[in-house]
Amino acid sequence: MAKPQMTTTGGNPIADNQNSISAGPRGPLLLQDYQLIEKLAHQNRERIPERVVHAKGSGAFGTLTITHDVTKYTKAGIFSEVGKKTDMLLRFSTVAGERGAADAERDVRGWALKFYTEEGNWDLVGNNTPVFFVRDPLKFPDFIHTQKRHPRTNMRSAIAMWDFWSLSPESLHQVTILMSDRGLPLSYRHTNGYGSHTYSFINAKNERFWVKFHFKTQQGIRTMTNAEGEAVIAKDRESSQRDLYEEIEKGNFPKWKMQIQIMNEEDAEKCPFNPFDLTKVWPHADYPVIDVGILELNRNPENYFQEIEQSAFSPSNIVPGISFSPDKMLQARIFSYADAHRYRVGTWYEALPVNRPKSAVNTYHMDGSMNFMEPKSSNAYYEPNTMGGPAQDDRFAEPPLKISGDADRWNHRDGNDDYTQPGNLFRLMSDSQQQQLFSNIAEAMQGVPREIVDRQLGHFHKADPAYAAGVAKALKVEWEASGAYPNEPALA
Ligand code: NDP
């Protein structure tokens, strides 16, 4: 079979790809060997910055199929009829590790979804947990610093983690999940996904509902103990990547049931907790889950770098019928992700094949570094114009978002109950799950000063006295609730 002609990036045919041009057989080399120079220069540019968080990940393409009618809540085209199918991409990740980190680590799993809808891309960038460690985005970089490496030791620091968590009681719910059996999933396929934040649904009558998104694994929740995780890592650092890739290649397509919870605008006013607080769930008994559809992953990427490393997800990508909420964390993420992509991937990141919407894109943005869009020009290169250029359409206007209150740095810990929901989670765990929780925490606390441990035990005690007692026993420390610290973070 005739092979294609090898060329430079300029398309010039290459005669010899084995020997560089040298003066005599022993060298030195000639500057005119552009082929060599191009090859080395290109290699120097093979890496792009890794994601500042969630650097290690795996992804696959698939389909969302709608199985139930939710059009009374949303006019989004993706939910318009039962049987509707939408192409999508799902990138899973761990949070703290670098790009080469092992998969089988105790960590939250990222769940980043991109739905290529007829009304542009809808990105739902969530986790395998329904809550988060902080509720004010001002604390997000601090929290992430505790998960990454210490500036001097260049190692991860249990002291930094527990110091921060013990001074941030709002983290207790997520810390409890992280340290539970579910904090170390067997593979990505065996996790649930959550949109986590509260979002808006807007229906055809322009009525707003608050909504939370859930994806329930049809493979079943499966987890590992720390010892099992260590044994996996000793043999295979890519266990989740391997599992996802191989199962899809075999045709064993993983599936999740998509569900929503709905809250009326009026109910949000009466809710005993802030329904926009990312450290809280909406109890199922009060806000039952409603089936929506089935998510299936059925195609591995052809090129990992092009389609997964260069994929860019942002909570700012929403479609008519789905919108934001007052959640402070969500509000900050609307800014942060697109900003990160412009730095990590480049100005035209959304024109890359994996990120490009499958619907028409008509902006007035111009020029810019690496503008590789199809060449086109028009007299309508500004707006408004009488040259037939793209125009706004007020059919897409959202109902006004009701807000009130004075602008201030409101203390987000004032009057907030950080203990009942983590306590509920602790109480629904079986005895063996509670024992795993205790021993996971005790292991994770090795080397942490007593003062920090005591402050954290105070939080466990407020969630449930048996929680603190169990951890103290696993730590082999004498501890009694003094009531001195649980409520007040030292920095409040
Ligand atoms: P329910 O008994 O109705 O629901 C309990 C939920 O907890 C189920 O969704 C279950 O997931 C999940 N769960 C069980 N073990 C763990 C674990 N180790 N880590 C994380 N989730 C777990 O109770 P409520 O709705 O009243 O919630 C009680 C507590 O359950 C909450 O405080 C919260 O911590 C947790 N939870 C609640 C969710 C919600 O949206 N209401 C969602 C996820 C967790 P599954 O069905 O897959 O087994």
Ligand code: HEM
């Ligand atoms: C990735 C910021 C909270 C889930 C990222 C990235 C940034 C970021 C900058 C890297 C993006 C990239 O380079 O492509 C923030 C900020 C937060 C926040 C500022 C809070 C204020 C959250 C929360 C969740 C979450 C609450 C889940 C509920 C993810 C996921 C990724 C990610 C899944 C990986 C996306 C991918 O696969 O490409 N975050 N984040 N983050 N974040 Fe967040």
